[in-house]
Amino acid sequence: MTTAPAVLGTTEPAVAVAAPTTAVRRRSWPSVLVRVFSVAAAIGLWQLLTAHDVRLWLRFDTLPTVGDIVTAFAHRLGAPDYWLDLGQSLIRILTGFALAAVAGIITGILLGRSSLFANVIGPLTELARPIPAIAIVPVAILLFPTDEAGIVFITFLAAYFPIMVSTRHAVRALPTLWEDSVRTLGGSRWDVITRVVVPGILPGVFGGLSVGMGVAWICVISAEMISGRLGVGYRTWQAYTVLAYSDVFVGIITIGVLGFATSAAVEVIGRRVTRWLPRGQEMSR
Incomplete structure (x- = not known):
């Protein structure tokens, strides 16, 4: 909730907000693993398509x-x-x-x-x-x-x-x-x-x-x-x-x-x- 501007002469900013009641959730290990897996899966798919010279409209055999x-x-x-x-x-x-x-x-x-x-x-x-x-x-x-x-x-x-x-x-x-x-x-x-x-x-x-x-x-x-x-x-x-x-x-x-x-x-x-x-x-x- 936003409060009114501070009294002039103080060091507090005019736009102040109430402290959050809940701490920001940190990124969990499962989330990190999912992110890493998504990148690894994309790399693995690229290797599979290019190594086998796949040509299904897109010409992966040229890459x-x-x-x-x-x-x-x-x-x-x-x-x-x-x-x-x-x-x-x-x-x-x-x-x-x-x-x-x-x-x-x-x-x-x-x-x-x-x-x-x-x-x-x-x-x-x-x-x-x-x-x-x-x-x-x-x-x-x-x-x-x-x-x-x-x-x-x-x-x-x-x-x-x-x-x-x-x-x-x-x-x-x-x-x-x-x-x-x-x-x-x-x-x-x-x-x-x-x-x-x-x-x-x-x-x-x-x-x-x-x-x-x-x-x-x-x-x-x-x-x-x-x-x-x-x-x-x-x-x-x-x-x-x-x-x-x-x-x-x-x-x-x-x-x-x-x-x-x-x-x-x-x-x-x-x-x-x-x-x-x-x-x-x-x-x-």
């Missing part, structure tokens, strides 16, 4: 077996360029995502709080939002002096709009009672922002950050395939052009692991920052 992919993965792990590509992709994604997070949260708050800003900037964001970020690659190539800056820009655009939209919706969904309570107690506009708006929008903001991270990975890999010189996406496409299909799957698996790790990091940070939320009935994911 590498699990053993071929594992061998290629072991070889790539020992190659210096693999780690160089991995580091390059991480630098691009983290730079673009960090810039998008800052810009998206600030503009989202302004769009939700300022009618003037919404009237001036809102139409521009709504016109640009439906355009896929990957469609801006030719513009980025012409606009920026280096491919590196262009790829970071594409990554920024991909993550920016989900973050901005989620933040804007979260701001507009805040109960006006909270703001009225702070103003009644003599609070300034800055008090409203720091004690009501920022704590209140955190769940929505982290939802947008999670979505933005996933979209950013899609676009950074696509941009690397089109105009990159280094990176996981570039190396994966290069492997395809020389018919090294095992290396293609090494790239795909690497992208999946990196995307999972970064998205999980955003979720963990979000849970820590919003640990005051009642999650007593929430299922562990």
Whole structure:
């Protein structure tokens, strides 16, 4: 149950909630085993279909077996360029995502709080939002002096709009009672922002950050395939052009692991920052 904003001058946040009555259930061993089994079953099915050259509309006989992919993965792990590509992709994604997070949260708050800003900037964001970020690659190539800056820009655009939209919706969904309570107690506009708006929008903001991270990975890999010189996406496409299909799957698996790790990091940070939320009935994911 949400309480009223705190009295000004205290250190307690304005948006406070009652402590959950039930502890969050931790993931049980049967749940972990089921998850592991599902992945192992998928790998086993892949090995079965590819090893026996199954062709049932889908042509598994043209794909590498699990053993071929594992061998290629072991070889790539020992190659210096693999780690160089991995580091390059991480630098691009983290730079673009960090810039998008800052810009998206600030503009989202302004769009939700300022009618003037919404009237001036809102139409521009709504016109640009439906355009896929990957469609801006030719513009980025012409606009920026280096491919590196262009790829970071594409990554920024991909993550920016989900973050901005989620933040804007979260701001507009805040109960006006909270703001009225702070103003009644003599609070300034800055008090409203720091004690009501920022704590209140955190769940929505982290939802947008999670979505933005996933979209950013899609676009950074696509941009690397089109105009990159280094990176996981570039190396994966290069492997395809020389018919090294095992290396293609090494790239795909690497992208999946990196995307999972970064998205999980955003979720963990979000849970820590919003640990005051009642999650007593929430299922562990």
